[in-house]
Amino acid sequence: MRIAFLSWRDTTHPDGGGSEVFVESVGRELARRGHEVTLLCARHPGSAAREDLDGVRLRRVGGRLTVYLWGLAWLVRHRRDVDVVVDVVNGLPFASPLVRRRGVVALVHHVHAEQWRIIYPGPGGRVGWFVESRVVPLLYRRRPFLTVSDASARDLARIGIDPATITVVRNGLDHVPDDPIAATSPTPRLVVLSRLVPHKQIEHAFEVVRRLATELPDLHLDVVGDGWWREELVAAASGAGVADRVTFHGHVSAQRRDELVAAAWLMVMPSVKEGWCLAVTESAAQGTPSVAYASAGGVTESITDGETGVLVDDLDGLVGAVRRLLTDHGTRDRLAAAAHDKARTLTWEACAVRAESVIRSVGDQSP
Numbered sequence: 001m002r003i004a005f006l007s008w009r010d011t012t013h014p015d016g017g018g019s020e021v022f023v024e025s026v027g028r029e030l031a032r033r034g035h036e037v038t039l040l041c042a043r044h045p046g047s048a049a050r051e052d053l054d055g056v057r058l059r060r061v062g063g064r065l066t067v068y069l070w071g072l073a074w075l076v077r078h079r080r081d082v083d084v085v086v087d088v089v090n091g092l093p094f095a096s097p098l099v100r101r102r103g104v105v106a107l108v109h110h111v112h113a114e115q116w117r118i119i120y121p122g123p124g125g126r127v128g129w130f131v132e133s134r135v136v137p138l139l140y141r142r143r144p145f146l147t148v149s150d151a152s153a154r155d156l157a158r159i160g161i162d163p164a165t166i167t168v169v170r171n172g173l174d175h176v177p178d179d180p181i182a183a184t185s186p187t188p189r190l191v192v193l194s195r196l197v198p199h200k201q202i203e204h205a206f207e208v209v210r211r212l213a214t215e216l217p218d219l220h221l222d223v224v225g226d227g228w229w230r231e232e233l234v235a236a237a238s239g240a241g242v243a244d245r246v247t248f249h250g251h252v253s254a255q256r257r258d259e260l261v262a263a264a265w266l267m268v269m270p271s272v273k274e275g276w277c278l279a280v281t282e283s284a285a286q287g288t289p290s291v292a293y294a295s296a297g298g299v300t301e302s303i304t305d306g307e308t309g310v311l312v313d314d315l316d317g318l319v320g321a322v323r324r325l326l327t328d329h330g331t332r333d334r335l336a337a338a339a340h341d342k343a344r345t346l347t348w349e350a351c352a353v354r355a356e357s358v359i360r361s362v363g364d365q366s367p
Helices: 018-032 067-079 113-117 123-139 151-158 201-213 232-238 254-263 276-285 315-327 331-345 348-363
Strands: 002-007 036-041 051-052 058-060 084-088 104-107 146-147 166-168 187-193 220-224 246-250 266-269 290-293 309-312
Touching: 002 018, 018 036, 018 051, 018 058, 018 084, 018 276, 018 348, 036 067, 036 146, 058 201, 067 309, 084 201, 084 348, 104 348, 113 123, 113 331, 146 151, 151 166, 151 220, 166 348, 187 254, 187 276, 201 220, 201 232, 201 266, 201 315, 246 331, 254 276, 266 315, 276 290, 290 315, 309 315, 309 331
Parallel strands: 002 036, 002 084, 036 058, 084 104, 104 146, 146 166, 187 220, 187 266, 220 246, 266 290, 290 309
Antiparallel strands: 051 058
């Protein structure tokens, strides 16, 4: 089949994250299964207009917002060259049903109600939420939806998506080593693996370090990832008085990421909302359990509470859970082993097989 993914970004984009990893990983697996896969996304400084990604044809057009118009134009030009469009609705839709009556699958990682309010607190955020919560259900009615967790499926149902059209396709992993690739740090170390954006609430991790600094004088936090909120976070770490206890690593290679995660005693994920949270299972693959807010949604599935990590309700709970796990080595080791075992069950191949079944269900329909 000829499959086109329309995505706002790719993994090389400065703002790329778990959604983009999902799209490219599933795309590669579909290509390995014999499909012709094209990924259309926005250009960014230094990017090539065309690129091959392990059998996936990357086509970069337009910018942050104009990519949506370019995407529709590309679909019109290639309407006879594409069997199925996977429209990645990352807050805003590509609106592919406007130019295709059939052969459309919507992919939604999570609903963005909180993000619209946090990042765009004025009229822009209200318009964005209106488009996502009102326009998307109408525009994609009766089309199949893919999402990455039961929590996201429930959120989609709440905004009017027919639950019968939703299929949950959980994230996979590239590789889970038998043993972590780096030794755990001899002193207490936390890690945040995340894009640096406001709704990830990384400031909460700084507060954890601040409150525990007296009890654990060697405590250190590694922040792995980058994003447009970096300077604000650097200032926040300084304002909290923990700048000397926090290292901002920025974008790093996959190997370096795994080394930093494996060295940490815990991964802290204070995000407002997650579809699944790939960072949780990437950390689990290195034997590092996570602590996260239960209200974030998808983390209630990527983390099995009390078995592979800990879910908490608020900042006080986050501080308390991190304190307990940093001082209770037996419990932490048990969680680490179970997290690693759970990570071993997750593969992109299994994810792609499930996605492929949905894609095939619309693949014999003409545009």
